[in-house]
Amino acid sequence: MTTPDARRDALLDVACAGERRACFDLARQWEAEGISAREFYNDIVLRALAELGFRWERNELSIAEEHIATEIIREVVAFKASAIRPAPSAKGIALVGCVPGEQHDIAGLILSNLLEEDGWSTRFFGQSVPKEDIVALAARMQPALACLIARTLPRLDSTVELAREIGAASPRTRIIVGGIDSPALRSILRPYVHGFADCPVTAVTTANSLAG
Amino acid sequence: MDVADAIPTLETVTADDIEAFHREREKILASVRDRLARDAELDFAARDLPSARIAAECAKIFAENLYVSVKYGLPGALHDYLAWLRPYLAAHALPPSFIAKMLSAFQCAALAFVAEPSNEIVSAALRGLRQADNSRTREGGA
Known part of the structure; x- marks a missing residue:
């Protein structure tokens, strides 16, 4: 085997x-x-x-x-x-991508696959998108979910700012951050986000529990 | 001071200090780069493009880490970065003397910053760098 x-x-x-x-x-x-x-x-x-x-x-x-x-x-x-067969349920729009400055976006691509398979309508914006553009997109789309990826300490600042501004522009959006596992960093982010994910698979579980 | 030593507490750093650092961090970074570039022992780094690139990139990332560590009071995170940096630099065939000096320059900047948080924070950081540099020069000449 x-x-x-x-x-x-x-x-x-x-x-x-x-x-x-x-x-x-x-x-x-x-x-x-x-x-x-x-x-x-x-x-x-x-x-x-x-x-x-x-x-x-x-x-x-x-x-x-x-x-x-x-x-x-x-x-x-x-x-x-290309082989995904999305679940029939429509769980809403999920915005997925990296916070400004973060380049590790493949986990976001994976998460998009998994969310789509689970019945979410995903919008994966990848990396290098300016904060203002992401916030404007969230304000326009009012997504049910925003999954933000931040892997490194220097991205903490842009994660806080982005989460705070998405929260203000789209108050009903549930925000999940992936890639940060340090309890100290999570405690700084906690006032601005609704959940954390250790990997794309658990991010789907977290997304569903927040949406439920 | 060794990398394994803890960075002092950041509790006394004020919002004004952080803003000052944010405005001036390019100067701190430039001073670290300049210090490395002026070191006669480290001439090879200036001639060797990959080494120079690695050193410049690490200095830039260090400055970003320092800023966030100070702003959010996360000395442990900065320590983790410095602890990661040593084996990374060693794996890239940079000589031990270069690595020691680079880490020392970073630590001096961090220590000077957290030890004397005030409106004069940038000059304190630069002063710390210069003092460490002078002290090493004297040790080297002895």
């Missing part, structure tokens, strides 16, 4: 070799084997991305090599999106 670790390593091997088609083949194969979304995203994709980051930190991959592998994995996640 193939373990999640073995699958993660297989994905890493082909992604680091720059073999995009082989990555799609793996995703197709795992789909056919019926692996769960939790295993695919949490145990394979997110752990492969984390490992790429470690390899870059240890200088085992150059920035260019790390980006090539990361972009291939991003395409695998987008490839998975």
Whole structure:
């Protein structure tokens, strides 16, 4: 039996070799084997991305090599999106993306897939969108949910500002922050957000409990 | 001072200090970069583009971390960043002397900032950097 670790390593091997088609083949194969979304995203994709980051930190991959592998994995996640069969229930609009300055947006793409599969209508804005534009979008759309991704300490400031301004522009929007696991940072954000998520899979659970 | 040492409390930092730091942080950052660039031992970094880029990028991220750490009173978070930085720099084949000086420059800036929060905060940070620099120069010459 193939373990999640073995699958993660297989994905890493082909992604680091720059073999995009082989990555799609793996995703197709795992789909056919019926692996769960939790295993695919949490145990394979997110752990492969984390490992790429470690390899870059240890200088085992150059920035260019790390980006090539990361972009291939991003395409695998987008490839998975093409096979989504959304749940029939309409849970409302979910705005998903990175706070200004944050670049780690693949978790947001994964979350968009999962939310869509669960019956949410998602709008994934990715990264590098100015705060004013995100707030204006929220004011116009009045989404039921806003999922903001912030991975690093320097993004704390922009997360606080963005959450506060979305809250003012769209008071009914439930705001979830993902990527920040430090209790100290969460306590700073708590007055402005309604929930935190440790990973995209738990973000869906949190979203549903807030919407319920 | 070693990286493992705790950064002092940030409780005495006021909103005015934070605003002053926000306005002046480019100057603090420039002073760190300048200090590294002027160090004769570190000439290689100026000639070696990847090393220079890593040093400049780390200095920029350090300044961002310092600002947020001070604003929200999170000395532990800043400490975590500095603790992460050492193995990262070592993995990128930067010489131990370079790493020690870079971390020392960062820590001096952080310590000077949190030790003397006042309207003169930026000059205090720069003073701390200069004092540390002079002291190391004397030690090096002895």
